[in-house]
Amino acid sequence: MSRDAITVYVPRDSTALALGADHxxxxxxxxxxxxxxxxxxxxxxxxxxxxxxxxxxxxxxxxRIGYGPVDAGDVPALFDAGLLGGGDxxxxxxxxxxxxxxxxxxxxxxxxVGITDPLSLEDYxxxxxxxxxxxxxxMEPEAIVQTVLDSGLRGRGGAAFxxxxxxxxxxxxxxxxxxxxxxxxxxxxxTFSDRMVMEDDPFMLIEGMTIAGIAVGATHGYIYVRSExxxxxxxxxxxxAIARRRGYLGDDIQGSGKRFHLEVRKGAGAYICGEETxxxxxxxxxxxxxxxxxxxxxxxxxFGKPTVINNLISLASVPIILARGxxxxxxxxxxxxxxxxPFQLAGNIKRGGLVEKAFGLTLRELLEDxxxxxxxxxxxxxxxxxxxxxxxxxxxxxxxxxxxxxxAAIGAMIGHGGLVVFxxxxxxxxxxxxxxxxxxxxxxxxxxxCRIGSTRGVEVIDKLIANQDRPQQVHLLRSLCxxxxxxxxxxxxxxxxxxxxxxLNHFPEDFGTPNEKAA
Amino acid sequence: xxxxxxxxxxxxRGIIAERKGMAGAMLPILHGIQEKxxxxxxxxxxxxxxxxxxxRAEVHGVISFYHFFRQQPPGKHVVQVCRAExxxxxxxxxxxxxxxxLLGCAFHETSAxxxxxxxxxxxLGQCACGPNxxxxxxxxxxxxxxxxxxxxxxxxxxx
Numbered sequence: 001m002s003r004d005a006i007t008v009y010v011p012r013d014s015t016a017l018a019l020g021a022d023h024x025x026x027x028x029x030x031x032x033x034x035x036x037x038x039x040x041x042x043x044x045x046x047x048x049x050x051x052x053x054x055x056x057x058x059x060x061x062x063x064r065i066g067y068g069p070v071d072a073g074d075v076p077a078l079f080d081a082g083l084l085g086g087g088d089x090x091x092x093x094x095x096x097x098x099x100x101x102x103x104x105x106x107x108x109x110x111x112x113v114g115i116t117d118p119l120s121l122e123d124y125x126x127x128x129x130x131x132x133x134x135x136x137x138x139m140e141p142e143a144i145v146q147t148v149l150d151s152g153l154r155g156r157g158g159a160a161f162x163x164x165x166x167x168x169x170x171x172x173x174x175x176x177x178x179x180x181x182x183x184x185x186x187x188x189x190x191t192f193s194d195r196m197v198m199e200d201d202p203f204m205l206i207e208g209m210t211i212a213g214i215a216v217g218a219t220h221g222y223i224y225v226r227s228e229x230x231x232x233x234x235x236x237x238x239x240x241a242i243a244r245r246r247g248y249l250g251d252d253i254q255g256s257g258k259r260f261h262l263e264v265r266k267g268a269g270a271y272i273c274g275e276e277t278x279x280x281x282x283x284x285x286x287x288x289x290x291x292x293x294x295x296x297x298x299x300x301x302x303f304g305k306p307t308v309i310n311n312l313i314s315l316a317s318v319p320i321i322l323a324r325g326x327x328x329x330x331x332x333x334x335x336x337x338x339x340x341x342p343f344q345l346a347g348n349i350k351r352g353g354l355v356e357k358a359f360g361l362t363l364r365e366l367l368e369d370x371x372x373x374x375x376x377x378x379x380x381x382x383x384x385x386x387x388x389x390x391x392x393x394x395x396x397x398x399x400x401x402x403x404x405x406x407x408a409a410i411g412a413m414i415g416h417g418g419l420v421v422f423x424x425x426x427x428x429x430x431x432x433x434x435x436x437x438x439x440x441x442x443x444x445x446x447x448x449x450c451r452i453g454s455t456r457g458v459e460v461i462d463k464l465i466a467n468q469d470r471p472q473q474v475h476l477l478r479s480l481c482x483x484x485x486x487x488x489x490x491x492x493x494x495x496x497x498x499x500x501x502x503x504l505n506h507f508p509e510d511f512g513t514p515n516e517k518a519a
Numbered sequence: 520x521x522x523x524x525x526x527x528x529x530x531x532r533g534i535i536a537e538r539k540g541m542a543g544a545m546l547p548i549l550h551g552i553q554e555k556x557x558x559x560x561x562x563x564x565x566x567x568x569x570x571x572x573x574x575r576a577e578v579h580g581v582i583s584f585y586h587f588f589r590q591q592p593p594g595k596h597v598v599q600v601c602r603a604e605x606x607x608x609x610x611x612x613x614x615x616x617x618x619x620x621l622l623g624c625a626f627h628e629t630s631a632x633x634x635x636x637x638x639x640x641x642x643l644g645q646c647a648c649g650p651n652x653x654x655x656x657x658x659x660x661x662x663x664x665x666x667x668x669x670x671x672x673x674x675x676x677x678x
Contacts, residue, residue: 015645018660050647187642189603195644227550227587228643230656265543266550269587271641285545285571287584303542345647347608352647375609384604420605420646434604438641 005038006084007059012118013046013199014231015192021054023072028056031075037084045200047114048354049101057096060086066096101370106332107356108340109317110193113200118235121242124203130248132322136211137256144215145171148318150326152338157183157274157311158386158415158491160404163318166308169298170216173306178218180209181283181302181309184225184232185267185274188387190346191418193354194312198225198232201316202239203248206262208315210253211322212308213260221260222302223312224279226267236264271442275490276309278444289444290490313342313416334360337403345371347420348380357402364398367421378423382431382507386415388438389495391502392428411502428507433461435499443492450493453484457500464511474513477504526556531563539570545581549588558589594629594636596674598622599653602639605646610663614650615639617664621671634675 010016010025025041032039046053052068056078065086067078074091081089093099107113116123124130136144149164170178182205186194197205209221225233240262243249251259265283267273273282277291280302301307317339321329330338337359343366345352350372357366367373367380374380382392391412393400400406407414422431436457443450457480464473481497488494504511534551538544548567552559559582568575582588600618602611619625622635629636645651648660654670662670 014658015648015660018645018651018658019648050645053648186644189605189642190646191642192644192646228640228653231658232644265546267587268546268549268585269640270585282546283543285543285581287581346605347646347649349647388604418646420608422608426608431604431607434607442641 005040007040007042008084009042009044009057009059009064011046011054011114012043013053013114013196014229015050016046016053016055017231019053019069020072024054024056024070024075027072027075031079032084035079037079039084042117044116045112045114045118046196047096047102048110048196049099049351050353051351052093055093055096056083058084058086062086063095063097066093066099067091068093101351101353101355104369105356106340106358108320108329108332109204109313110196110201110342110354110356111320112204113196113354116201118200118202119238119242121203121246121248124201128323129203129319130207132319133207133211133248133254135322136214137254137258141171141215141217144211144322147326148215148321151321151329152326152333152336153314153317153321153329154337154404155311156313156317156341156416158413160414163310163314166298166310167212167216169296170218170306170308173299175306177220177303177305178216179302179305179307180212180216180218180221180315181276181279181307182209182221182223182312182315183274183276183279183309184223184229184312185279186229186312186416187226187271187274188389188416188418190384190420191344191387191416192346193342193344193417195229195232196342196354197312197316198223198229199235202236203243204316204319205236205312206239206243206249208318209262210249210260211318212310212315214253214258216306216308218306218308219259219261221262222283223262223264224267224273224283225264226273227269233264233266240264270444271438272444272490272492275444275492277490279309280307287444289446290492292489311416332358334358334401334403336405341402341414341417343402343417343419345419345421347384348374348376348423349421350375359403360401362399362401363393363419366402366419367398371421374421374423376423376425378425380421381424381426382422382428382503384420384422384431384499385418386413387418388435389491389498390415391498392431392506393502394506396506411498413498428503428510429461429465429512430510432500432503432511433458433465435496435503436461439492439496447487447489447493449484449487450489450496453480453488453493454496456480457484457496461500464513467512470511470513474504474511526560526562528562530555531560531566535567535570544571545578546585549582549585553588556592558592561590595634595678596655597636597638597653598671599638599640599643600626601641601643601645601649601651603642603646605642606649606651609649611650614652614662614664614667617667618652621668634678635671 055068439454
């Protein structure tokens with residue numbers, strides 16, 4: 001790197017790549033070469049403002065100036081406009097940190113994402129990386145568990161179970177071998193925060209898992225990543241190799257005598273493997289069929305050993321909790337929803353992307369203030385929150401504060417914070433049918449309500465749409481949903497009725513039925 | 520000759536030997552074989568079963584459970600179109616129809632010329648910029664009919 005070289009940032013996040021970031025980086029290098037200008041191109045992560053990707057940033061004395069969305073063909077004109085000095089151009093967005101979309105967030109877990117080079121350990125260390133592990137290594141394991149408990153952190157994968165209680169159970173179990181498993185099977189449509197951490201700040205996850213291992217006495221960890229994420233897998237593998245080389249993983253972590261090993265395991269396109277017990281079966285080399293609980297995985301988990309299974313964002317939240325303390329984290333949020341959640345704005349939305357905020361803002365604020373309304377410009381009609389098993393919410397519910405309990409009270413769920421926006425062209429009967437169809441395709445088949453119920457659900461909705469004895473079909477559908485909710489072994493069958501019934505209750509006109517909320 | 524028979528048996532044996540000592544070795548072995556061969560040949564099943572001390576039925580059960588594993592060789596290029604909700608909200612159902620017309624095959628099928636296999640995928644994690652597709656290991660976001668045609672044409676010409 002030359003002294004007078006100007007730093008230009010071009011993201012390596014897969015959304016940026018899917019929009020041509022590699023071509024843009026190559027074009028910048030070529031154009032600078034032609035003009036005899038020295039540039040140092042850093043492949044940073046994405047800031048999560050996906051409508052601006054590829055977002056090129058230039059380091060200037062007044063901060064990082066952004067340009068986007070940049071096409072490779074724009075590069076000569078950008079250089080003509082004085083790109084390297086932060087010059088004016090129609091694509092110029094101004095100082096990136098000052099953009100309202102970023103400035104109005106509370107980025108704790110995503111503090112480094114988009115800023116650093118994901119595979120530079122120096123960059124990581126320079127931005128508070130491994131401060132949490134350093135603190136943890138100086139603490140007794142019980143104190144680490146207590147800190148996570150005191151932070152109020154709840155599982156970010158959807159079920160919102162207190163993370164510290166899980167850890168405490170595993171810490172208290174006696175066994176020769178324990179494991180930490182990171183659930184990175186981010187199969188829900190509308191979610192990409194796990195993917196961003198893996199691609200854009202992988203050391204944070206490695207650090208969080210290492211802390212978890214030390215806290216509960218586990219010496220081996222697995223990250224179960226879906227096969228649909230090849231970029232994330234490649235980045236994680238590289239980051240793990242770097243961490244091992246530098247003594248942040250292995251038999252003697254930073255000279256502490258503590259041991260922790262980590263490996264990535266690739267899933268194989270089965271949605272159900274996001275369910276924790278199905279994931280364990282898959283890791284053991286079997287079909288991803290759910291297990292009945294008890295026994296709890298905390299006591300009899302992977303290979304029958306006590307296992308901490310956490311969602312990726314839960315584990316990624318741990319380093320900052322250790323670095324800054326439980327109180328710091330807990331002071332964000334409302335009620336029993338402590339801390340922040342990386343919300344993911346997806347679907348038909350103008351400014352889709354990642355928004356990390358403390359709990360308590362409303363859905364409408366996310367959709368309008370951050371998202372800028374629908375991309376099509378048509379009215380937003382429905383929002384599916386929390387993945388394919390989450391309820392469809394109508395306009396009337398958009399003022400609900402994002403708080404686990406407030407959402408539960410209206411039969412919806414925050415889940416992992418992913419939201420998919422639909423405009424008024426959506427056919428809600430078709431979305432309800434899709435929910436049942438998805439369950440039929442992805443059911444592991446172990447329990448009857450899920451396996452058979454979903455297939456019958458598709459048939460009933462087809463008859464409903466075709467107006468065959470409609471009142472009877474509505475009655476049947478509700479009864480079927482009741483059986484699935486109460487009789488399924490896991491959330492797959494147990495929650496598929498949520499999108500179905502919410503569509504039927506809030507958008508009855510799409511089913512050709514009068515509004516009757518007698519569920 | 521049956522296409523099923525043509526694969527590097529020694530390489531498959533090597534993959535199994537190298538990975539069978541891993542805890543929960545089945546998926547890593549299957550991934551290794553599919554990366555190498557392009558699918559899991561039927562003849563690999565008894566080889567895996569023998570080395571992992573499992574029945575053939577158990578191995579077959581795992582292969583057929585997971586959508587990612589193929590039991591037949593795919594076309595030269597694999598085109599995956601995301602059909603999950605976030606992409607649906609951005610027009611992926613229309614794109615799915617266009618892809619079928621353009622490639623001349625339905626989902627889960629291979630075009631007659633053996634060039635393309637079309638598969639549905641349920642989320643590529645690019646949900647703010649759909650509709651999304653993956654061709655081989657390359658992701659493409661904001662794919663409309665024109666872009667799809669360009670991408671497919673480029674693959675055809677590269678052949």
